[in-house]
Amino acid sequence: MALSDADVQKQIKHMMAFIEQEANEKAEEIDAKAEEEFNIEKGRLVQTQRLKIMEYYEKKEKQIEQQKKIQMSNLMNQARLKVLKARDDLISDLLNEARQRLGKIAKDPVRYATLLEGLVLQGFYQLLEPSVVIRCRKQDLPMVKAAVQKNIPIFKAGVKKDINVRIDQDNFLPPEISGGVEIYNANGKIKVANTLESRLDLMAQQMMPEIRVALFGVNPNRKFLD
Template identity: 65%
Template sequence: MALTDADVQKQIKHMVAFIEQEANERVEEILAKGEEEFNIEKGRLVQTHRVKIMDYYEKKEKQIEQHKKIQMSQLKNQARLKVLMARDDMVTGFYQLLEPKVTIRCRQQDVDVVQAAVNKNISIYKETVKSNITVRVDQDHFLPSDICGGIEVYNSNGKIKVSNTLESRLDLVAQQMMPEIREILFGSNPNRKFLD
């Protein structure tokens, strides 16, 4: 049995249709697989970058938190030093006056700190001097707010004053250092007998 041209054409068409169908299925399969791989890769990249971004912001949050802790620690230390300085200024003033009644003047913003320090320092003074003292923080007259801090202690009638402000201490140090400053600026003078 010989095949006629029509049968051959029919078989060729059938084979071409089969090959085209196979090719289309293969193309769809390749496209589907490519899309699936693309989605997997895209998901992996998105996840990787999401993790990087989250890590970055976690580090930033930790840095901010650490910075806040450092600032809080510095503020606490400054407050503690302020209290210690007020206490030292106060006790020094009490010792210099040795009066039974004293009045303290401070900056208006330091009143609470000074009042707290007064309560602690009275007992220290009483133990050391073995004498009672009455302390009043002046609520009517304040030191200028532009000074750096400190207190002034007055006796009961206000005639004797001990100034323990930073400015007064710097003036005292400047006067004490005057001979050294003079020598640095102008050199030593062989004719000078007194070095004050």
């Protein structure tokens, strides 16, 4: 039985509707697949960038922490240097004050004469030379002469040697020296500095550890005491 034109048109419409439906479903499937792949790629990219950002800021945080440690170390070193300088300045001020007080020693004739005797005799023993030259302050000349006369027999009895002593009356110690003597061997190449200033400096050097402990207490970081 032959189909009528109406039936043919109807079948054609059905086929077209089926094809259109298939195409729509296929297009939807493609869209869904593309959306899924897009979301997966987007998530991958987001995760990758998030890890990069986290790594970047973690690195920055470590750099900042390192800079903070360096800055803190520098500040502590600067503070430590300031403390050390302040301590050194205090000790220097104390020594300067002690030097200023040295002049008072020479104002006590009895005490100063005894001190000169000891300084002269010590110089003899330190040099152990057959001939020595003594330099002193001009105003101390009589006391030094007396100290020499007193100490020559003591030295001879102690070392069983003679000693020739000359007091240099052409070159006296400068006026800023508070007192004491300088004793040289015959050719002037060896000197024993027994001025009050030199004795103070020597004493300060030897007693510096005790001075620091007395002023600032025991240093907990110090391992050796000598």
